[in-house]
Amino acid sequence: MDIKWINRFNITNLCPPRGAFFDNIRGLSHLLLVATSMLLTAPIWATPDDEPLGMGYLSYTPVDGSPLKSSQIGLPINTDVEMQISGWLNRVDVKQVFVNHSDQWLNGTYQFPLPQDAAVDAMTLTIGTRVIVGEVKTKGAAKKQFEQAKAAGKKASLLTQQRPNIFTSQVANLAPGERVVVEISYQQIVRYRQGEFSLRFPMAITPRYSPLSAKVSAVTLPQSAISDGLEMGVLSQHLADSHDNLNHDNQDGGSQSSGKVNIKVNLDAGMPLLAVTTPYHQMSRSEQHDSSVGLRLTKVVNRERDFVLRWQPALNDEPTALAFSQSGKTHYPESTHELSASLLAGRSDTAKATNETISDYGLVMLMPPQDESRHKMARELILVIDTSGSMNGESILQAKSALRHALAGLSHVDSFNIIAFDSSVSVLSPTPLAATAVNLGLAHQFVNALTADGGTEMAPALATALASKNDTEERGNSALRQVVFITDGAVTNEQGLFNLIAQHIGRSRLFTIGIGAAPNGYFMERAAQVGRGTYTYIGNLSEVGKEIGLLLEKIENPVISNVEIALSDGSIPDYWPVSIGDLYANEPILVAVRLRAKQHQFRSDELLVSGELDGQFWQRRVAITRTSQAAGMDLVWARKKIAALLLSQNSSNHELVKRQVTQVALAYHLVSPYTSLVAVDKTPSRPSSETVSNASASAMLPVATQAKWPKTGSGSRLYLAIGGLMMLLLLVYWLSYTSCVRRYLINHFKLSMEVTR
Amino acid sequence: MATGLSVVRRRYVIVGVVIASLLMIKGGYMQAKAHFAQYLIEQAWQRTLVDNLAHRPWSWADTFPVAKLSFVHQSAAQQGGDLFVLAGASGRNLAFGPAAILGNSEVNRWGNTIIAGHRDTHFARLKGVTVGQLIKLQDSGGAERLYRVSNTHIVEEHDTQLLFAADGLQLTLITCYPFEELSERSKLRFVVIALPIDSASLPAESLVKLDRHDSISA
Numbered sequence: 018m019d020i021k022w023i024n025r026f027n028i029t030n031l032c033p034p035r036g037a038f039f040d041n042i043r044g045l046s047h048l049l050l051v052a053t054s055m056l057l058t059a060p061i062w063a064t065p066d067d068e069p070l071g072m073g074y075l076s077y078t079p080v081d082g083s084p085l086k087s088s089q090i091g092l093p094i095n096t097d098v099e100m101q102i103s104g105w106l107n108r109v110d111v112k113q114v115f116v117n118h119s120d121q122w123l124n125g126t127y128q129f130p131l132p133q134d135a136a137v138d139a140m141t142l143t144i145g146t147r148v149i150v151g152e153v154k155t156k157g158a159a160k161k162q163f164e165q166a167k168a169a170g171k172k173a174s175l176l177t178q179q180r181p182n183i184f185t186s187q188v189a190n191l192a193p194g195e196r197v198v199v200e201i202s203y204q205q206i207v208r209y210r211q212g213e214f215s216l217r218f219p220m221a222i223t224p225r226y227s228p229l230s231a232k233v234s235a236v237t238l239p240q241s242a243i244s245d246g247l248e249m250g251v252l253s254q255h256l257a258d259s260h261d262n263l264n265h266d267n268q269d270g271g272s273q274s275s276g277k278v279n280i281k282v283n284l285d286a287g288m289p290l291l292a293v294t295t296p297y298h299q300m301s302r303s304e305q306h307d308s309s310v311g312l313r314l315t316k317v318v319n320r321e322r323d324f325v326l327r328w329q330p331a332l333n334d335e336p337t338a339l340a341f342s343q344s345g346k347t348h349y350p351e352s353t354h355e356l357s358a359s360l361l362a363g364r365s366d367t368a369k370a371t372n373e374t375i376s377d378y379g380l381v382m383l384m385p386p387q388d389e390s391r392h393k394m395a396r397e398l399i400l401v402i403d404t405s406g407s408m409n410g411e412s413i414l415q416a417k418s419a420l421r422h423a424l425a426g427l428s429h430v431d432s433f434n435i436i437a438f439d440s441s442v443s444v445l446s447p448t449p450l451a452a453t454a455v456n457l458g459l460a461h462q463f464v465n466a467l468t469a470d471g472g473t474e475m476a477p478a479l480a481t482a483l484a485s486k487n488d489t490e491e492r493g494n495s496a497l498r499q500v501v502f503i504t505d506g507a508v509t510n511e512q513g514l515f516n517l518i519a520q521h522i523g524r525s526r527l528f529t530i531g532i533g534a535a536p537n538g539y540f541m542e543r544a545a546q547v548g549r550g551t552y553t554y555i556g557n558l559s560e561v562g563k564e565i566g567l568l569l570e571k572i573e574n575p576v577i578s579n580v581e582i583a584l585s586d587g588s589i590p591d592y593w594p595v596s597i598g599d600l601y602a603n604e605p606i607l608v609a610v611r612l613r614a615k616q617h618q619f620r621s622d623e624l625l626v627s628g629e630l631d632g633q634f635w636q637r638r639v640a641i642t643r644t645s646q647a648a649g650m651d652l653v654w655a656r657k658k659i660a661a662l663l664l665s666q667n668s669s670n671h672e673l674v675k676r677q678v679t680q681v682a683l684a685y686h687l688v689s690p691y692t693s694l695v696a697v698d699k700t701p702s703r704p705s706s707e708t709v710s711n712a713s714a715s716a717m718l719p720v721a722t723q724a725k726w727p728k729t730g731s732g733s734r735l736y737l738a739i740g741g742l743m744m745l746l747l748l749v750y751w752l753s754y755t756s757c758v759r760r761y762l763i764n765h766f767k768l769s770m771e772v773t774r
Numbered sequence: 775m776a777t778g779l780s781v782v783r784r785r786y787v788i789v790g791v792v793i794a795s796l797l798m799i800k801g802g803y804m805q806a807k808a809h810f811a812q813y814l815i816e817q818a819w820q821r822t823l824v825d826n827l828a829h830r831p832w833s834w835a836d837t838f839p840v841a842k843l844s845f846v847h848q849s850a851a852q853q854g855g856d857l858f859v860l861a862g863a864s865g866r867n868l869a870f871g872p873a874a875i876l877g878n879s880e881v882n883r884w885g886n887t888i889i890a891g892h893r894d895t896h897f898a899r900l901k902g903v904t905v906g907q908l909i910k911l912q913d914s915g916g917a918e919r920l921y922r923v924s925n926t927h928i929v930e931e932h933d934t935q936l937l938f939a940a941d942g943l944q945l946t947l948i949t950c951y952p953f954e955e956l957s958e959r960s961k962l963r964f965v966v967i968a969l970p971i972d973s974a975s976l977p978a979e980s981l982v983k984l985d986r987h988d989s990i991s992a
Binding site for chain 2: 407408533729751
């Protein structure tokens with residue numbers, strides 16, 4: 018085979034150089050380079066192109082499964098967002114306009130992000146002038162009802178939750194040329210920090226994987242993947258279809274305009290406004306009063322950046338605690354369509370529909386006392402780093418970088434220590450060191466020398482980190498002990514570790530930091546919960562500095578610890594999150610409370626908030642402001658309860674938690690992992706003679722997480738291939754110099770020359 | 775054989791040969807490591823089956839086997855024996871065997887068990903996975919459970935929705951995609967979703983066994 022190749026080479030090159038086909042090493046190395054780069058670049062055809070950002074396409078393929086027909090078109094879904102901010106609450110209506118420009122009947126699927134804490138409680142389906150109000154059902158029942166309607170040719174819509182911040186809306190039987198609007202409403206609390214309110218609406222998306230060469234690829238995806246019982250299956254099918262369409266459109270020289278977003282905000286701060294800013298989008302103000310303002314995007318935008326709105330009220334003095342309450346719920350499960358429609362329309366009427374068993378719902382905002390004279394508290398920062406074998410690779414680099422950033426954040430009054438553990442525990446110093454330049458230098462040396470190897474024996478390390486000086490000494494100096502625990506959480510005896518933390522936590526606080534591609538977030542989230550701290554996940558090296566900085570800044574100045582809420586008669590209201598934890602400066606806490614009806618009205622109008630301030634008992638009475646317009650606090654309460662329940666889920670109680678979450682979600686009309694909203698038209702609109710196609714607008718991936726799948730490739734075959742190729746080329750090169758081959762080739766060459774003559 | 779190579783050129787050739795063989799040794803070592811580590815892991819697994827405790831496959835290991843994965847009715851493209859699954863999908867573990875992502879789930883009991891593997895070694899066989907194929911998973915209690923492949927996906931590296939999407943018991947296998955690509959880094963993942971066939975056949979005794987994740991009081 019070589020000879021044949023060489024022969025051809027000879028004919029094209031009539032003057033073979035002396036003995037060689039590669040006249041010098043440079044030529045050989047060039048060839049090697051070219052060959053290697055070909056090897057490396059060859060598979061790149063499979064990576065997604067840089068598609069322009071846009072808002073997902075509604076596109077479809079005929080159900081018979083013959084993709085890539087010329088009849089395919091991509092259609093954008095436009096979104097209209099309307100926000101009504103009143104005080105601390107934000108009511109958002111998201112209108113998704115599904116338009117069928119094709120000449121076929123369509124079923125559409127659209128996946129989109131919403132804020133993490135959104136309590137989605139309503140969906141309406143608008144067909145022309147008719148409005149169908151969605152109902153909350155268990156996920157299975159809703160799905161069944163939707164599928165039945167779909168099959169019967171009725172118009173229907175379904176809203177399901179994939180993740181706390183990712184939702185999917187589906188519409189069935191969209192007639193050619195028809196336009197339906199799915200309107201989704203959610204309730205949200207706005208964020209407050211350092212005198213400024215803010216809210217964020219997720220808009221950023223990235224292109225999903227598109228199988229550009231699914232046709233040429235040897236791996237063909239099973240097209241029969243649709244399984245009715247499995248939602249993801251259907252989704253993925255849609256997904257695959259839409260990719261083909263997307264590519265097809267792009268090949269056709271670009272599709273029509275992609276989906277756009279329009280945002281309207283009605284801000285009623287309830288206090289005089291100093292400034293309103295939208296850092297990433299241009300807005301025009303329509304009406305402005307002292308305390309309220311109407312905002313509107315100057316032009317509809319593509320989904321590129323999250324929408325952020327910030328506003329500063331003019332506060333004479335910062336609030337220390339606030340409480341609002343409302344009477345009754347927003348939705349009533351027993352209510353008929355008409356009633357819930359009327360409730361939606363005029364929420365202030367809720368009170369009229371009350372009965373005896375109704376509760377009151379409230380929000381309590383706790384603001385740390387802002388005392389300028391308070392000196393910054395000295396803290397003792399214990400940095401614990403996991404150097405076990407599982408941290409090998411990028412994880413340990415991230416962890417070390419995190420340590421360096423944490424060390425850089427220390428001030429001269431602080432003290433610190435570093436504990437590294439794998440199979441054994443090694444400590445920078447037996448006692449905490451003052452944050453002097455010399456000690457920090459030692460610490461950096463210690464960090465640089467760390468390597469990842471060995472097992473994960475977490476218990477001794479935790480015990481060392483949490484073991485503090487004896488109590489009397491501790492009371493004398495009120496330094497804060499903060500343990501920052503950097504690990505991937507690859508542990509076996511999780512329950513034992515939780516117990517250990519609970520026993521030894523004392524006045525320390527445990528902040529866990531998850532590192533690596535797939536850390537055991539389950540363990541770390543709960544460890545932080547037991548350790549009364551927080552869990553931070555850092556996905557990649559470039560995020561380390563920012564995330565550590567944020568964490569250290571947040572926990573820099575705890576003001577009140579062990580916060581609890583009670584009514585002034587001593588009874589404890591039903592509040593979520595259950596463990597409030599510590600109150601840090603500049604970081605208020607919002608707690609949602611449920612109170613027995615009128616309990617606080619007759620007996621006591623106050624809540625008692627208690628905690629520990631500088632080691633002393635601290636208590637404050639908070640008057641509850643009853644606001645007639647602040648509806649939706651029950652939704653916030655239920656959403657917080659669901660989040661807390663889901664966090665406590667584990668293998669021994671998951672059925673129970675599922676039941677509880679379902680029950681809460683049904684009672685408060687919320688979409689949850691186990692409940693969906695479904696709206697079905699009463700009369701069939703699609704004649705049975707017409708066939709219907711599936712469509713999807715989920716071609717774009719919401720940028721909602723920084724999580725990543727683990728790395729599942731090693732370069733073994735690449736090394737083998739490059740090595741083998743090099744060997745082969747060197748062999749050919751060497752052979753070309755051997756006398757016998759030379760002689761043979763010269764003879765052969767002469768022969769072939771004669772033949773050609 | 776006498777060659778016309780000059781001394782300098784011969785030297786270049788020798789250097790080239792050394793580099794080439796180093797590369798091949800490196801690649802071969804990775805393959806061999808992946809292959810032979812499975813035998814050690816199997817031994818640890820046998821001990822685990824006896825006493826239902828975690829055993830390290832070698833003394834300095836930072837992991838232990840948590841399950842045995844076997845493909846029922848393997849097609850020609852999926853040759854290979856049973857696979858022993860390690861705990862924790864870190865880069866190091868993945869070099870030795872497929873590894874389960876640690877999380878709020880338990881093999882054969884509840885939640886989404888996600889197992890990652892290298893596309894060039896253990897999970898090269900995922901290329902031949904077909905919908906409807908059966909996968910058998912043995913847990914540390916010795917109980918075996920059959921899963922049927924319900925569908926496959928190709929997703930972006932950052933598109934981790936499937937990491938979470940599960941209401942009940944589910945098995946998710948992931949590897950890099952495309953399979954033919956040689957390099958170490960890949961932006962895509964091939965995800966196989968399998969659901970248990972009959973939930974009724976759960977062995978009663980495994981339910982009694984104490985749980986790894988006991989509830990913690992909130």
